Amino acid sequence: MQTYDLNNHLESAPKHIGALMGFERTKVLQLQLRAGAFVPEHDTDADVLIIVQKGTAVFDFSGKQVELTPQTLLHMLPLEKHSVRALDEDVEMVVIRIER
Template identity: 35%
Template sequence: MQTISLDTVIPQQDKKITSIYNTEARQIVHLQLSATQEIPTHKSPKQVFIIVKSGKVVFTVSDQEITLSPNEVLVMEPDEYHSLKALEDTSILVIKS
């Protein structure tokens, strides 16, 4: 068994990516963004689950925008192009499988 604490604070204008679990079949990443930070368009060969822990973020997926808030989940299929922009200081879990 393993436990991992995700309670950290990010300095203003810093992006923090922490790998929590990584195997060939599955990846779990904790991503923290400061307000207004963006991640440009990219895709993943795996199905992606986005779980917002805190803050607010806008995802653009296949030219559609969706705003996510805490406790909301976004599911993307493999090879879907997407980008994101933090509207507030944001903490999300990214699960690829």
């Protein structure tokens, strides 16, 4: 058993993306965005689960927008192009990347 601290890294930067841990074909990351900050369009060659812990994030999939809150879970398929931005408050998310 091991625990991981989900510290706030937004004091020194408008966004933070950092690895928390990994095992086999799975990587767990922490993503934090200040209000209004964004991550430009990209994709990955793995399945991805997004869990919002705080705030509201808007994911854009080629013009289709999906709002995520702590009450929602997002699953993205490999190679799905997307961008993400924080709305009116800071956003904290856990990103789970699972290679097939």
